[in-house]
Amino acid sequence: MKQQPISNSGGVAEADEKLMKVQAAISQFKMIQGALIPVLHEIQDIYGYLPEPVLQIVSAELHLPMSEIYGVASFYHFFSLTPKGENVVHVCLGTACYIKGAQGVLDRLSTELKVPVQGTTEDNKFTLEATRCLGACGLAPVMTIGEKVHGRLVPNNIPKILKEYN
Template sequence: MEQQQTNSSGGVAEADEKLEKIQLAIQQFKMIKGALIPVLHEIQDIYGYLPEPVLKVVSTELNLPMSEIYGVASFYHFFSLTPKGEHVIHVCMGTACYIKGAQTVLDRLSTELNVAVQGTTEDNKFTLEATRCLGACGLAPVMTIGEKVHGRLVPNNVPKILNEYK
């Protein structure tokens, strides 16, 4: 029982520390026009996504309606309102990649990871996303996992590539 209390208070301390960092960011940018975007970036850096309870704090502190905050957060692709996995996989579905078989690669990833496209695995290890263009048409079909680019893919490449990240 005592072990649970230690872990629980450790979690609370970590949450408080994160919220303190958010409060500092809000104070740093509060007087600047357009403060919302840098504050959202700070939240995304700290949490990995934009949790609703933290956005409510931002709403109160910056005196902005939640609708405006959600409008900005959902407009920019680099903000996420849901948690992402440790490794984010982007599969290019642009014309060149699509023509060269990106859909079959995406389907194989979905099967291997047992997750829907735009979803995160149960263990929070991977998030699978389809994107429009990764700018590597010469390597079509292509995907990125984090910053690493994997090109000239065929579905049978998928298990080996995923093993690098497990």
């Protein structure tokens, strides 16, 4: 697997600043039982995902094997081991949404964005994800882009919605 840089942009100074924040988070939670999850949350807030080199620092500092860290990071859906796009698109595939055509919406998004589900566009503008339920069954089929909810979708809505984010 290709290793991602710790800093996607900004150079050495930004990378150092981010690592200092990681060290501060580790120090803050180190003595607390169950420190791993809050530390991972802080790292995800700093980088937008969990870079392997940073997880190796966590492993050393918290005296935890990488297998345990990966186990936790891959178990919880809100953690990501890969960088995500600027706009994360979640398409609900829960029962109500699926029955009302969510698969067609997801397929259209995949076509328009030119990425598979769980993929990120080449320009890092969008990441496409399928979810089990967004809790907005009355708006089925529904998707979110960031914090914005888009409901009662049909595949032909997708190009216009995506233009809002370009």
